[in-house]
Amino acid sequence: MMRLxxxxxxxxxLFFLMLMLxxxxxxxxxRASARARRVVATAGxxxxxxxxLYFITMNYIKELKxxxxxxxxxxxTVRTELENLVWSHLLTEETALVSLGYEYGLDVxxxxxxDRVAADIAATVENExxxxxxxxxxxxxxxHMTEHYARKSIGVERxxxxxxxxxxxxxMHIEDATVYADxxxxxxxxxxxxxxxxxxxxxxxxxxxxxxxxxxxxxxxxITDVQARCAAMNEAIKSPTNKDFGDTLGYGYYxxxxxxxxxxxxxxxxxxxxxxxxxxxxxxxxxxxxxxxxDMSYVEKNLLDLKxxxxxxxxxxxxxxxxxxxxxxxxxxxxxxxxxDLPPIDVDGGSVAITVWSIVxxxxxxxxxxxxxxxxxxxxxxx
Numbered sequence: 001m002m003r004l005x006x007x008x009x010x011x012x013x014l015f016f017l018m019l020m021l022x023x024x025x026x027x028x029x030x031r032a033s034a035r036a037r038r039v040v041a042t043a044g045x046x047x048x049x050x051x052x053l054y055f056i057t058m059n060y061i062k063e064l065k066x067x068x069x070x071x072x073x074x075x076x077t078v079r080t081e082l083e084n085l086v087w088s089h090l091l092t093e094e095t096a097l098v099s100l101g102y103e104y105g106l107d108v109x110x111x112x113x114x115d116r117v118a119a120d121i122a123a124t125v126e127n128e129x130x131x132x133x134x135x136x137x138x139x140x141x142x143x144h145m146t147e148h149y150a151r152k153s154i155g156v157e158r159x160x161x162x163x164x165x166x167x168x169x170x171x172m173h174i175e176d177a178t179v180y181a182d183x184x185x186x187x188x189x190x191x192x193x194x195x196x197x198x199x200x201x202x203x204x205x206x207x208x209x210x211x212x213x214x215x216x217x218x219x220x221x222x223i224t225d226v227q228a229r230c231a232a233m234n235e236a237i238k239s240p241t242n243k244d245f246g247d248t249l250g251y252g253y254y255x256x257x258x259x260x261x262x263x264x265x266x267x268x269x270x271x272x273x274x275x276x277x278x279x280x281x282x283x284x285x286x287x288x289x290x291x292x293x294x295d296m297s298y299v300e301k302n303l304l305d306l307k308x309x310x311x312x313x314x315x316x317x318x319x320x321x322x323x324x325x326x327x328x329x330x331x332x333x334x335x336x337x338x339x340x341d342l343p344p345i346d347v348d349g350g351s352v353a354i355t356v357w358s359i360v361x362x363x364x365x366x367x368x369x370x371x372x373x374x375x376x377x378x379x380x381x382x383x
Contacts, residue, residue, distance in 0.1 A: 044326050
């Protein structure tokens with residue numbers, strides 16, 4: 001009799017556990033339908049999933065239709081452009097970072113990084129969607145993004161890169177003499193800059209940003225007096241047009257050679273002090289940059305911070321080397337895909353399936369409890 005009662009209690013606990021799983025649906029991850037996790041390509045040890053290809057493709061299609069019209073995909077040229085854009089975008093610095101992470105025992109979907117990302121997602125749902133899970137899911141659907149892919153992107157951008165930079169710091173030692181030697185060899189630079197951004201995100205906004213940057217650059221270059229040019233640059237930095245907020249104290253930015261992209265460095269290291277560079281276009285917007293002389297008193301006070309830039313150089317080297325070592329290999333599934341007619345992803349399809357099975361499990365447990373309870377009552381009456 002005691003064995004039966006223990007079994008009864010166990011089934012009752014299972015029943016309530018199932019009910020808790022179903023009722024706590026608002027706090028669990030949003031799982032997409034199974035297709036989202038299918039592998040479309042590999043890059044070394046990194047699997048590229050359908051959810052990533054789907055996100056990139058659907059957003060590129062939107063851009064191509066804006067550029068060429070709603071019938072854009074009927075053009076063979078546009079379809080070829082789409083193929084090139086999508087497949088080339090699947091092997092990026094993010095892929096290299098994920099691959100490096102595996103080498104260092106770091107995975108954005110596991111451990112401490114995954115926990116921090118989960119907290120970020122929860123904060124997003126609470127702050128941007130007022131805790132409304134359905135609105136959050138609708139937002140994911142509008143972007144053609146699964147939560148699994150969002151977690152990966154957040155993990156790489158906010159946490160994985162920093163972990164790898166910490167690895168560089170732990171495994172390097174920069175002497176003071178290294179900094180001073182680079183300063184003497186013209187391998188260090190100081191700049192001040194203005195960033196003009198595309199406010200609308202379209203071609204019109206880009207043209208307007210370029211025109212504004214060119215105007216600021218021309219006005220600065222036309223000033224022959226060094227002090228007056230510096231004063232004008234200071235005013236431009238303080239103006240609402242400038243979207244770079246990292247030099248509020250006016251000391252400028254100090255970089256060793258190798259810290260920036262090659263194109264960026266080639267343009268800036270060729271300048272004389274107080275000379276203004278040609279307008280530089282970056283992913284952030286258009287930069288108007290003036291080279292400044294090195295302030296040795298600033299260097300002495302901020303030597304530790306200047307050393308940090310060498311760790312960034314090592315990080316850049318590691319990521320670049322990893323990226324160059326990777327080759328994108330399509331899977332058979334990826335090869336068969338028609339990017340102009342991709343099967344859709346149900347962003348919450350996996351969660352629905354889990355909920356259904358939870359309900360089924362809870363129901364089965366409930367029925368078991370009822371049957372067992374009825375059996376025990378019957379035995380008791382016979383006794």
